[in-house]
Amino acid sequence: MALGAVARDGAPAEAVQCQQASADTAATADADASGWRIDCLRQQYQGKPGQWPRPWIDDGVPWQELAPVPPAQPPATxxxxxxxxxxxxxxxxxxxxxxxxxxxxxxxxxxxxxxxxxxxxxxxxxxxxxxxxxxxxxxxxxxxxxxxxxxxxxxxxxxxxxxxxxxxxxxxxxxxxxxxxxxxxxxxxxxxxxxxxxxxxxxxxxxxxxxxVLRPASTAADAAIAGDTQALDDAQLLGLHLFRTKARCMNCHHGALLTDNRFHNIGLSFFGRRNQDLGRFEHTRDPADLGTFRTPSLRGVAQAGPWMHNGIFPNLSGIVRMYNAGMGNMERGNTTDDPLTPVKSPHIQELNLTDEEIKALVAWLEVL
Structure with a gap:
């Protein structure tokens, strides 16, 4: 199957080609502890993002490819x-x-x-x-x-x-x-x-x-986006691939600033609880905005903690683990008929990331 092809189950074929079926197989097939063949990923992640394997994007999402941050324009006068x-x-x-x-x-x-x-x-x-x-x-x-x-x-x-x-x-x-x-x-x-x-x-x-004129400092991620993926170590490269595929991050975090600048309910409004915050709804009173918050940029995210609109997560690993669990059930939406119950975004799903994959994804986030 050619690079960029899509398997029958909808998953890009690249993920199948570069991941081993089991840890035992990985041990004999030049894969790391995560079960991924890094040599295979390095072959596919060459050149600039437009040449990389296509990310996993939900239908209807107006996404943009990863790109360099536009430079600040110096004063002209x-x-x-x-x-x-x-x-x-x-x-x-x-x-x-x-x-x-x-x-x-x-x-x-x-x-x-x-x-x-x-x-x-x-x-x-x-x-x-x-x-x-x-x-x-x-x-x-x-x-x-x-x-x-x-x-x-x-x-x-x-x-x-x-x-x-x-x-x-x-x-x-x-x-x-x-x-x-x-x-x-x-x-x-x-x-x-x-x-x-x-x-x-x-x-x-x-x-x-x-x-x-504010811009993030240049990092290994910028070098990779500019075409030098050798700037990434093995964990960071795997994290990049997971960010684009299995972890589903690029449904909301894409483009040069790694944000869609849209508003989503990821399930953290604490609806019906003491720390309730209904997000954009409190400004617009539009039920479609219940529990939604603007997607933050992930540029410099490792230095921006604690994270989320309410600072509830003290470390990046904890955030990834919560996304891995589909953000759990932090709302009362499944137990009430209240028409103003926030509805979690369909982009939030259980991810089935392994511990090694979570570590790799955090390694990528740390160099953004």
């Missing part, structure tokens, strides 16, 4: 450069908060893939929200922002935390007055906007200009 400098300073300035205690960078730290390392975001006066800080690498490319998609632009996203009483606990008026009191900001404003006084949409656009 002196005014754009000044706006970027101003936005970078404002992003890191706690003076925008009500008491000068927290900044955007408090919850979005570069060393943590622009999260904060906490299960739930903590704002001014140590008040805690009900969702964790989201990574920002996909933000420049996402049509809707925040876990629930309530912001339609980076400027709107920048405004939200400033006015949120659980986050920066301030107002645009107070933030504007603070900015006007900083002489350096007025100098940059003159260069960026032609006036030392800034309207709210101008200084918010400056913050957005900083977020637009």
């Amino acid at each position: 002196a005014a754009e450069q000044a706006r970027l400098i101003l936005g970078t300073a404002l992003f890191h300035d706690p003076g925008l908060s009500g008491k000068g205690a927290v900044s955007c960078a408090t919850c979005h730290q570069a060393v943590r893939s622009f999260t904060d390392g906490l299960p739930l975001a903590v704002g001014e006066d140590r008040l805690m929200g009900k969702r964790r800080s989201q990574p920002l690498f996909a933000a420049p490319f996402a049509p809707l922002l925040f876990w629930d998609g309530r912001a339609a632009s980076l400027e709107e996203q920048a405004r939200g935390p400033i006015e949120n009483p659980l986050e920066m606990n301030s107002s645009l008026e107070k933030a504007r007055a603070y900015i006007a009191s900083v002489p350096q900001y007025q100098q940059w404003a003159e260069a960026a906007f032609g006036s030392d006084g800034m309207a709210d949409d101008e200084w918010l656009s400056a913050i957005a200009s900083f977020v637009r």
Whole structure:
């Protein structure tokens, strides 16, 4: 059967060709402890992603092949450069908060893939929200922002935390007055906007200009996507293959930023329980959005924990094991007739990954 062909059961033929039937067979057929023949996978994973075995994608999913992250565009004019400098300073300035205690960078730290390392975001006066800080690498490319998609632009996203009483606990008026009191900001404003006084949409656009240039650090995964799969060790290569096939990850995590920027219910809304969070539904009140959350980018995912919208998973292995179990039954949907019961996405299914396959998949995630 030729590479890229599909077996009668719908599984790509490559998976059959490169996996041994049993551990005993694997031991005598140049396979590793997982039962996969790495030499076979290396033969198939040559060149760029378009030349690799086709991923397993559910019918109707508008997926995109893995691709390099688009580079940030450098400022084209002196005014754009000044706006970027101003936005970078404002992003890191706690003076925008009500008491000068927290900044955007408090919850979005570069060393943590622009999260904060906490299960739930903590704002001014140590008040805690009900969702964790989201990574920002996909933000420049996402049509809707925040876990629930309530912001339609980076400027709107920048405004939200400033006015949120659980986050920066301030107002645009107070933030504007603070900015006007900083002489350096007025100098940059003159260069960026032609006036030392800034309207709210101008200084918010400056913050957005900083977020637009955020990109993940280059890793072995980027080298592989560029065509050098020899940059991956055996476990990472197997993890890549599982990510594309048996683990079904690419139904939601694909393209350059490894996110579809859509909203899915993976079964973690805790419906009917104390920690209930109905996700996008709480913004739209559309029953189709019950329990759905925006798919996060997996770029830099190893540095972005703890994971999920509620920070419930402290390690990547635990996440993969829960996906392996089909996310279990975290909803009350099977025991209630409530019409507002969230319905888990059909993309979430039991995976039957072995322990060795789980380790390999984590190894791939760790280099994204």
